[in-house]
Amino acid sequence: MAEIVFEHVTKRFGSVVALNDFNLRIADKEFVTLVGPSGCGKSTTLNILAGLEDPSEGLVYIDGQVVNDMPSGKRDIAMVFQSYALYPHMTVRENIGFGLKVRGMPKAEIDRRVQEAAQILGIEALLDRRPRALSGGQRQRVALGRAITREPKAFLLDEPLSNLDAKLRTQMRADLKLLFTRLGGTVLYVTHDQAEAMTLSDRVVVMKDGVIQQEGEPLKLYNDPDNLFVAGFLGNPAMNFFTCTPTYQGDRLTLSTGSIVWPLALPPEYGKVLSQAGQQVIVGIRPEDVTVGLPGQLPDESSVPCVVEVVEHMGSLNIIYTSVEGTRIVATTESDFVARSGDLARLALNARKLHLFDPTTTRRLRAA
Amino acid sequence: MGTNYRLRRQLSTILLYTIIGIVLVIIAFPVYWLISTSVKPGIETATFPPVYVPSSISFENYEAVLRGENLKFFINSVIISLSSTFLTTLMGSMAAYALAKSYLAFWLRRSLMLWILVTRIFPPITTIIPYYVIIKGMGLNDTHIAVIVTYVAYGLPFVIWLMLGFFQDLPADIERAAIVDGCSMWQRFRQVVLPLTLPGLAVTAIFAFIYAWNEFLYASILTSVQAKTLPVMIATFMSDQYLRWGEMSAMGSMMIIPVMIFSAATQKYLVRGLTFGAVKG
Secondary structure, three states, rough: OOEEEEEEEEEEEEEEEEEEEEEEEEOOEEEEEOOOOOOOHHHHHHHHHHOOOOOOEEEEEOOOOOOOOOOOHHHOOEEEEOOOOOOOOOOOHHHHHHHHHHHHOOHHHHHHHHHHHHHHOOOHHHOOHHHHHOOOHHHHHHHHHHHOOOOOEEEEEOOOOOOHHHHHHHEEEHHHHHHHHHHHHHEEEOOOOOHHHHOOEEEEEEEEEEEEEEEHHHHHHHHHOOEHHHHHHHHOOOEEEEEEEEOOOOOOOEEOOOOOOOOOOOOHHHHHHHHEEEEEEEEEEOHEEEEEOEOEEOOOOHOOOEEEEEEEEEEEEEEEEEEEOOEEEEEEEEEEOOOOOOEEEEEEHHHHHOOEEOOOOOOEEOOO | OOOHHHHHHHHHHEEEEEEEEHHHHHHHHHHHHHHHHHOOOOOOOOOOOOOOOOOOOOOOHHHHOOOOOOOHHHHHHHHHHHHHHHHOOOOOHHHHHHHHOOOOOOHHHHHHHHHHHHHHHHHHHHHHHHHHHHHHOOOOOOOHHHHHHHHHHHHHHHHHHHHHHHHHHHHHHHHHHHHOOOOOHHHHHHHHHHOOHHHHHHHHHHHHHHHHHHHHHHHHHOOOOOOOOOOHHOOOOOOOOOEEEEHHHHHHHHHHHHHHHHHHHHHHHHHHHHHHEOOOO
């Protein structure tokens, strides 16, 4: 297993910059996930590391060695593709063993490793089938088998779960976590699914337009996002955003939206930052930090009136879409909270969980 | 309503089968005419009105054409057709693969593709005399090589154009997986790409074979004795003094057998090949 380093890597396709001065160090045996919307450069990063694309600038290291000019096959990495990319004309056994055969490994050793991988993945019974006779989940396992049997320096996984149905995806997510914990390999995982990023990784790298937006442990990114994009990308349902004007009520620093003055007190340290940010700020708050109550359930002095627009019953919780004078705010509640569309309710924000963003730079405004 | 629907369905089935029957007759009649002429008594071959069912059957035409040097011409045809088919398919698919996988500027790719097609644009007859002079100058006149080289040159554009489509339809990830698995370009081509494009290869091979097997113009100019092929030999049954329909038909009937065997052997891939790429799946 190995350490992987990207040093000032830029990739251009004609005039399009897919990756812009990308720097990342992945420690030995670390599970790092690149997450971001389509076209953010995450797959390009993976392809560059795999040797399927050449960087326009910058250096890529595997185990301390620059690999820019090293052919893909010599880099000793294994890759799992979104489409699985199994060889349709080979059996599962041949698919899994192909990389070893190409490297000239003795047949007995190939058989042993294929058997071992099949056992780990629970696909021993499928070894003599061809890919077209397998279900999506089974193909996924074969693709993983092909990777792990190589015992490579690093595993690269390109949206490996995105072709599976929702239930299987959740199950495979857990299986993947278990598998790589057991194998203890260096993993670079690419996904656009923030849930996968949050649950699988030691560290998450959020990307947009070829630039790293923020990197860190999943919960750190979730609780302490650096900018509007990261805040909005992680979390489901997504963080609420609305524009506010900082307002002083006497000595108390608070926020107002239109005619609503939010009944909360920001820490006085925000005063200096907010005065620099200009007239308005974007407030972000996660749905779980918004409390919704029917009239009488929340004290009037700490809540504002709202109208319930939609109630989604998820089973374990409810997602409530409310409107506060035209501003939509989403909240999650216990599943036993009873409300219907059109109900009048009250809503309170947890002042300690507010995130403030500069509307121009979209950066987080932190208390000085 | 139900009866009406059933009746309509039966009628459309009958109509369908009738159309299929007519088409089959149109396709099969020349073959029937060829075979029946080859076994007809000589007097019935050119009468009017035509004799559709021979009054008696005899194989003397077959005996006649199987005598003498004719076997040699058959062997020539087999050697030339198989060699040129093999070379055309191999070289054409390699060229197509290179074209499909290389990063060329759009105009360059376009120009190359058009240029490849150039040999098919003008009628072969327009170049036949200078071509003959060149071949003779190289000392290759009346050799297998001369004919094979010619057929390969003429077959390549077709193979390249057809195979290019197959290679472009191949999912890119499969090849990328092979690259990561450590395959060299040749290993990738041989172990992953070729097996997956077998249907395409089968189609191109059949067309290349049929072309080489039936080609007359170049063979008639470039060969005289040693490398003479069957179509050229068949033409010798025709002269200003005689027209030997029976022997010509016997030879023609035998000539279609290898093509049928070749097609039957590759038929499994043929249907897949002809429809491959029509629907992504």
